[in-house]
Amino acid sequence: MAREFSQEFKDQVVELYRRGRTFKDLAREFDLSATTISNWVRVADKKSAQPPPGEPPESDKAKVARLERELAERNEELEVLGKALAFFARRHR
Structure with missing residues (x-):
């Protein structure tokens, strides 16, 4: 049972x-x-x-736009980190 x-x-x-x-x-x-x-x-x-009841699911276009924004943010973060790494690498030679 x-x-x-x-x-x-x-x-x-x-x-x-x-x-x-x-x-x-x-x-x-x-x-x-x-x-x-x-x-x-x-x-x-x-x-x-x-999504919560009554809220429409995210459309494909909106999802792509959101993911593109997130990717752009991550690329900017990586660029800043790369510059910081280069700066500290030059400093400690």
Whole structure:
């Protein structure tokens, strides 16, 4: 006979996993299977990736634009770090 668990309990176990506990450790502590906990984590990850109810999903164009902005920011950060590295390398010769 399958046991049923409240959503609150599942969420608490998932949170413990996200804080660094292992599936095996949690399974032993709560008398569950590691596979069950893994499934709960996977479902929670899918839920968190979805936009809140009533909010439209991000369009492909908006997603590409956002990712292009993020890439430009990272490239700028890398450029600054490269210049800093060159500066300190010259200084310590």
